[in-house]
Amino acid sequence: MLTKYQDFNTLGISLARIDFAPYGGLNPPHTHPRATEILVVLEGTLYVGFVTSNPNRLITKFLNAGDVFVFPIGLIHFQFNIGQTNAVAISGLSSQNPGVITIANAVFGSNPPINPDVLTKAFQVDKNVVNYLQRQFWVNNH
Template sequence: MGGAYQMHVAATFLLLAAIASIAAAFDPSPLQDFCVAIDDPKLGVFVNGKFCKDPMQAKADDFTFSGLDMAGNTSNAVGSNVTLVNVDRLKGLNTLGISLARIDYAPYGGLNPPHTHPRATEILVVVKGSLYVGFVTSNPPKLFTKTLNVGDVFVFPIGLIHFQLNVADTNAIAFAGLSSQNPGTITIANAIFGSDPAINHDVLTKAFQVDKNVVDYLQKQFWPEN
């Protein structure tokens, strides 16, 4: 009986050890767009983007940001402004996997244009005005939309194209929480038609099934980053 019990305990221990080793063997979530492998560490850089301060030297200011009470300037082509509080602006966020943003929208038509966050899910709450929001799934694409009013919350899953449009006659304000200290933003129109150098016309004319003149026109536009 004792031998069987010991074998059971040993098997359980090995199973737990195997599970622990599997759980520890996945790739960490990336905090940058890419990381080119390098053989000589002397030629490398710190991958996570930030070094850590000695905890004994930390202070309250490392965990504080002021300014989200200030309205962003929405006098631009899309009529919106994003004030992002990520690890670059709030050092205490490093390694915590979260960030925050305030989005201001100009009256009726202020748009946070279609974009993605490659490293974060976003949860949005409206604190002023009304917003028409939505996201598109991966192929086959399906659109999910909702009109939000003050106090309403909406979730944009990680990596999916999403947007917000002010449908009220007054300024609108929303706050967003993101599940990364450095979520990244890819504004779709800017990335496709405003890249440097420009994407080859043959790619864009065939992808969008439009004339080359249309591509030329779009590539000459000013595509703001939000």
């Protein structure tokens, strides 16, 4: 995935072009704490979705060229290329400073790391799984 951002200082909006690799190109689960996002697919086919809060309900859609989808402010969302060709989308955000929190990076790659006992209990998995995931996201692992 390749993303190019453009903010429009003092206008309260941002735009991004997102290029997705063929089948499997992913904009992983993330959130924008200060902006609603609108996505317009220019090429390809994307599987997109977000999770509502209280109750945690997954809303998904398959999008083709010309389709539009809105991700409400602060909700965890993703985009995934399910097509055999590249996909391209334009993302508009309702803030010049929308912020972005990538969920896996934040949880497993924080510096210093979150205590594995906390994550073991939160995710109800063995401590070895947590330790493995934290190793995948260490700070210089690009």
